[in-house]
Amino acid sequence: MTKRADFVRASHAHRQGTPGIQLQGRKRAEGEAAGIRVGYTCSKKVGNAVARNRAKRRLREVARIVLPEMGRDGWDYVLVGRKDLTATLPFDKLVADLRRAMKKVHG
Numbered sequence: 130m131t132k133r134a135d136f137v138r139a140s141h142a143h144r145q146g147t148p149g150i151q152l153q154g155r156k157r158a159e160g161e162a163a164g165i166r167v168g169y170t171c172s173k174k175v176g177n178a179v180a181r182n183r184a185k186r187r188l189r190e191v192a193r194i195v196l197p198e199m200g201r202d203g204w205d206y207v208l209v210g211r212k213d214l215t216a217t218l219p220f221d222k223l224v225a226d227l228r229r230a231m232k233k234v235h236g
Contacts, residue, residue, distance in 0.1 A: 130166045130167065130168035130205060130207070131168075135166070135168065135205060136168055136170065136207055138155060138205070139153045139154065139155045139168070139205045139206070139207045140153050140207065141155075142154060142155030142156075142205075143155065143234045144234075145229075145230040145233040145234050146230070147226035147227075147229055147230050148211070148214055148218070148222075148226060149211055149214045149215055149218040149222060149223045149226040150188065150191070150208055150209065150210070150211065150215065150223065150226050150227055150230060151208075151209035151211065151230075152206065152207070152208060152209075152227065152230035152231065152234060153206070153207040153209065154204055154205065154206045154207075154231075154234040154235075155204065155205050156201075156203060156204055157203050157204065157205060161203075163202060163203060164202060164203075165196055165200040165201070165202060165203075165204060165206070166204075166205045166206070167192050167196060167200075167205075167206045167207070167208065168205070168206070168207045168208070169185045169188045169189060169192075169207070169208050169209075169210075170207060170208075170209050170210070171184045171185055171188075171209070171210035171215070172210075174212045175210045175211070175212055175213075175215065175216070176212070176213075176216070180216050181210070183216045184210035184215040184216040185210065187215060187216065187220070187223060188208045188210060188215065190220075191208070191220075191223050191224055191227050192206070192208060192227070194224055195224060195227045195228055195231065199228060199231040199232075199235075200231070201235065208227070
């Protein structure tokens with residue numbers, strides 16, 4: 130996802146927070162594009178540019194692993210980085226956090 134309007138619509142839909150990631154997800158309307166769309170965001174609270182970029186790289190890799198198996202067609206997902214944790218949490222815990230958040234959003 131690249132447009133701000135898509136991120137705003139996702140922020141008003143389902144949310145699930147875990148220690149390492151906040152997940153926002155929404156089912157798109159019938160006339161919108163098919164497939165899974167994903168966006169990433171890290172505010173300045175996460176840290177300086179180096180920390181934000183590291184956190185976003187980790188979010189992209191976690192999404193690459195989890196979304197093909199748990200994502201649903203026709204949904205938008207936004208992964209939000211958390212202060213101090215997204216960049217430093219062990220990677221397997223980050224994957225487990227996203228899996229748990231996906232179950233809650235779809236459950």
